[in-house]
Amino acid sequence: MSQIIVKDLVKIFGDHPEEALKMLREGCSKSKILEKTRQTVGVFDINFHVNKGEVFVLMGLSGSGKSTLLRCLNRLIEPTSGTIDIDGQDIIKAKPDMLREIRQKKISMVFQGFALFPHRTVLHNVAYGLEIQGVSLEKRREKAAQMLEVVGLQGWEDSMPSQLSGGMQQRVGLARALVNDPDILLMDEAFSALDPLIRKEMQEELLSLQNTMNKTIIFVTHDLDEALRIGDRIALMNDGAIVQTGTAEEILTNPSDDYVEKFVADVDRSKVVTAESVMKAPTPVVSLKDGPRVALRLMKEHGISSIFVVTKDRKLVGIVLVEDLIQMVNEQKENIIDIIHQDIPKVNMDTPIIDIIPIIAETRFPVAVTREDNRLMGILVKGAVLAGMVRKGGMNGSVA
Amino acid sequence: MVVLPKIPIGLWVEIIVEWAQDNLGVVFDLVTRMIEKTVTVIEQATLSVHPIVVVILVFALVWFLTNWKTALGTAFGLYLIYNMELWKASVETLSLVIVATVLALLMGVPLGILTTRSNLVHKITMPILDLMQTMPSFVYLIPAVLFFGLGQVPGLIATVVFAMPPCIRLTGLGIRQVPVELVEAATAFGSTEWQKLTKVQIPLALPTIMAGINQCIMLSLSMVVIAAMIGAGGLGSEVLAGISRLDIAKGFEGGLAIVIMAMILDRITQSYGEKRKIKQV
Numbered sequence A: 001m002s003q004i005i006v007k008d009l010v011k012i013f014g015d016h017p018e019e020a021l022k023m024l025r026e027g028c029s030k031s032k033i034l035e036k037t038r039q040t041v042g043v044f045d046i047n048f049h050v051n052k053g054e055v056f057v058l059m060g061l062s063g064s065g066k067s068t069l070l071r072c073l074n075r076l077i078e079p080t081s082g083t084i085d086i087d088g089q090d091i092i093k094a095k096p097d098m099l100r101e102i103r104q105k106k107i108s109m110v111f112q113g114f115a116l117f118p119h120r121t122v123l124h125n126v127a128y129g130l131e132i133q134g135v136s137l138e139k140r141r142e143k144a145a146q147m148l149e150v151v152g153l154q155g156w157e158d159s160m161p162s163q164l165s166g167g168m169q170q171r172v173g174l175a176r177a178l179v180n181d182p183d184i185l186l187m188d189e190a191f192s193a194l195d196p197l198i199r200k201e202m203q204e205e206l207l208s209l210q211n212t213m214n215k216t217i218i219f220v221t222h223d224l225d226e227a228l229r230i231g232d233r234i235a236l237m238n239d240g241a242i243v244q245t246g247t248a249e250e251i252l253t254n255p256s257d258d259y260v261e262k263f264v265a266d267v268d269r270s271k272v273v274t275a276e277s278v279m280k281a282p283t284p285v286v287s288l289k290d291g292p293r294v295a296l297r298l299m300k301e302h303g304i305s306s307i308f309v310v311t312k313d314r315k316l317v318g319i320v321l322v323e324d325l326i327q328m329v330n331e332q333k334e335n336i337i338d339i340i341h342q343d344i345p346k347v348n349m350d351t352p353i354i355d356i357i358p359i360i361a362e363t364r365f366p367v368a369v370t371r372e373d374n375r376l377m378g379i380l381v382k383g384a385v386l387a388g389m390v391r392k393g394g395m396n397g398s399v400a
Numbered sequence B: 001m002v003v004l005p006k007i008p009i010g011l012w013v014e015i016i017v018e019w020a021q022d023n024l025g026v027v028f029d030l031v032t033r034m035i036e037k038t039v040t041v042i043e044q045a046t047l048s049v050h051p052i053v054v055v056i057l058v059f060a061l062v063w064f065l066t067n068w069k070t071a072l073g074t075a076f077g078l079y080l081i082y083n084m085e086l087w088k089a090s091v092e093t094l095s096l097v098i099v100a101t102v103l104a105l106l107m108g109v110p111l112g113i114l115t116t117r118s119n120l121v122h123k124i125t126m127p128i129l130d131l132m133q134t135m136p137s138f139v140y141l142i143p144a145v146l147f148f149g150l151g152q153v154p155g156l157i158a159t160v161v162f163a164m165p166p167c168i169r170l171t172g173l174g175i176r177q178v179p180v181e182l183v184e185a186a187t188a189f190g191s192t193e194w195q196k197l198t199k200v201q202i203p204l205a206l207p208t209i210m211a212g213i214n215q216c217i218m219l220s221l222s223m224v225v226i227a228a229m230i231g232a233g234g235l236g237s238e239v240l241a242g243i244s245r246l247d248i249a250k251g252f253e254g255g256l257a258i259v260i261m262a263m264i265l266d267r268i269t270q271s272y273g274e275k276r277k278i279k280q281v
Ligand SMILES: Nc1ncnc2c1ncn2[C@@H]1O[C@H](COP(=O)(O)OP(=O)(O)OP(=O)(O)O)[C@@H](O)[C@H]1O
Pocket: A013, A014, A040, A041, A042, A060, A061, A062, A063, A064, A065, A066, A067, A068, A069, A222
């Protein structure tokens, strides 16, 4: 179900947008409009929707209007025209009181530079959103402390933000945004200021949080790698407009125009990069003699919903799914052979990524990488494969 | 040669002042009485205890606010004033400075905040502040005397006018220096304008606002002698008497007492700002 529907959104910076708007409709370029009317076109003719529980990524080069678009969604920037329906309510028409309530309860934001309040302790930073709603001191302490625990910062409550590392500061930023349990999370280059390792860690953390919380997240980035890793769908922006919206696979395999193609130029790597270099180690697996309980425990430990079955000498037999295993346990059966899916996708170690993508897009299982003798060598998961194509450093390396 | 007619600026100001005198007399009377009363209360309260007791109390207070070194220096300075037999004059001056500073802050801080809220207010205020700061301070004495007569009150009013500009400026500066992203964050979480101001902008601007308060106090003290010319009394009249009688000793002692007071007040206000800065790091 769509939670956010944006229609014909336009933002023009300046005092007299009318003239600029007219010129835009006539198809004039941004630079010409700036020259003639002294008005800057931020974003123009934006149409998209975001589903409930989806991670929607806005991607594009610097100055393409990502931040402007994101800030229109909670009206930190007043849109010039268009509609933004959130749960059926056009927030552009919301009165100040209403808007404040929406910001307090429904939409939160995480900032690139963290934007923590330097004069408040970590706990009081996180509690800020509750404080301005008039929640009692006791209650907001409790909730903020809980949230800090969720992001792994228990014990830091009374520190000042400046005493924390960048990654920790952004965890505080995340906790602050989550504390009033909003439906929608706006994240503007939230991890761009972090160094690569921490950044990856935060991406994974966000995804695992998202698994349990199921927020609707709009995530701005200029990094293709990041977009592929965390985005359910991606919108590519250029010069104030959205040029293509779709899943990572759609955009990679089917770029709608030259710009997108250039953007994902690293796709060429997909012909060179093979399964071997993007697969992860073939663990965990279960062997034929293991019972359903062993399989379930392993899956729980690793947070996965399916697991490969191998013979004693690690030859691939097939895959079992969590729902089947649970049923078996309920029916008190012991032999997992009965529930193994054997017709699963397999690739060789030297299969190029470009051939893997369509397979991954089709199947609901992870893809097995096997040798000629059918021995299981590795496992392919979607995020890693897509990221493998742009590992060199995302679009910075390819376009700029 | 064409002789340009003289623009009667002086005359206009005179007309305005006269009009105000005729029509706002009640208001001026009220203000005068209120200020006089406040100053007297502070004065009487301080003078009702023995100076040594005051010295000890101030010593404890300064120690609590800053450190023992400053406290010791303060106590010594105050004792010196007592010893020079300038205690009563100093208390008069201090009461005047305190009331003037409080008034300047009561008007200056909100005005400073206002300049950050609206461009129009900013544009109107800044040239007026320039004018207030460059105008020789003697000039303030004339309307002050006309409206409020001779005595403490006109001296105090002139002091307020003279001491307020840095307070307005530094308050505005402090608030404008708060990073945009922080204000944006406060907005994004649904703060009202008032919440933004009190929970984010003012706390973060506080070190700068404190610097403004410090400046304000220093300027008030620097007006002491000038205010004495229209009968504000206190240490200022000691110095004036010293000058008019060419009594070097008297003049110097009066001046020294002013300097001591300035140093004490400066250390107290500055250390407060520093303490906050350390806490933030
Ligand atoms: N307050 C403003 N006033 C005038 N023009 C603005 C303003 N904010 C943004 N712009 C312009 O709008 C366009 C889009 O800017 P925006 O910040 O949305 O880009 P972005 O995609 O977020 O870029 P970056 O990756 O650098 O953050 C740019 O041309 C920018 O100059």
